[in-house]
Amino acid sequence: MRRFLRDNGLTLGFGTLFLGALIGQAFAGHADMNNKRLSNDLDAVGLGDYLTSSDFAVDVSENWQSEYLQFFLFVMATIWLIQRGSPESKRPSEVGLESDEKQRVGKHTRPDSPAWARAGGWRTALFSTSLGLTMGGLFLLCWLAQFVAGRAAHNGEQLSSFQDPLGAGEYLISADFWNRSLQNWQSEFLAIASMAILSVYLRQRGSPESKPVGAAHTVTEESG
Template structure:
């Protein structure tokens, strides 16, 4: 059991932090929502009603969609784009899809390789892009959920202008919710790519070795 927990500690710790933050957001959001409702003389919601409300859902998924957009763009853009000296980037001479030999696909697979890396054809092509595709699908799903939940929450507000679903997609509220999250994700990616050129975190795979030259991009330095 100890080995099991140690070897999965990264996902377990961040999964626990996610649940704790989500629960905290739920209670804080419920209190904030009821304070606003009371100030406007509107009915307040119980905890159970707020849990299944569009207001809570839209607050959750608008953050999810921006995170999945960040990872989709990151895992796909770093195939071709580089940042000299950053461990978040490949060296300039390795930009691109890389060779079958280095990627261990087709005849270069071994007995432990995933089946779809070995069989060739559309399955290997699909598997070769599966991480980016799943991140894109999760982004589109959560962004769609934000759209629908935001529209429902807007139309449930007696003080807001009632709109159709597609009209809400073009509204300032929908795009403000989306863009305020996107800009922060893009800033975080750019900051990590640039700061990791000059700064170090000993022992982290996201950092170069402490003594590596600033100009070195790969971690092996």
């Protein structure tokens, strides 16, 4: 068990932080909703009702979709785009999909290589882009969840104000939907750009996201 915890510490650590933050958001969001309801002379709702509400669902899903979008774009963009001097970037000479030898596929696989890396054909092609496809698929699923929950929450506000609810097509082009999406997207794009350029000149000893402390600013890809 101790070895399992050590070998999976990064996933387990951030998984624990995720659950803690999600639980905290649930209680904070519940309190915030009830404060707003009471100020409008409405009855408070229970925690269970809040957790199954469109308000909670849209708040969660709009953050999830932006995070998966960040990783999807970062995984795909770093195939072709570089930042000289950043450990987050490939070397300029390695731009593109790289050779089979570099990627250890086909006849270049090793004894411990995944089976689909040596299988060839559609299986190797699919496995070769499985990370990008998965991240992109998770983004689309979360964005769809945001759309469904966001429309329900928005229409709830419309009805409470005695206004007509919006159809799916109307909500898709509404300011509410795109405001929820873009306010998260811009922060993710800023974070990626900041990490790419700051890691050229700044260091964090012992982190694989940083170059070695003594590495030259122009060194690209090397991590410490």
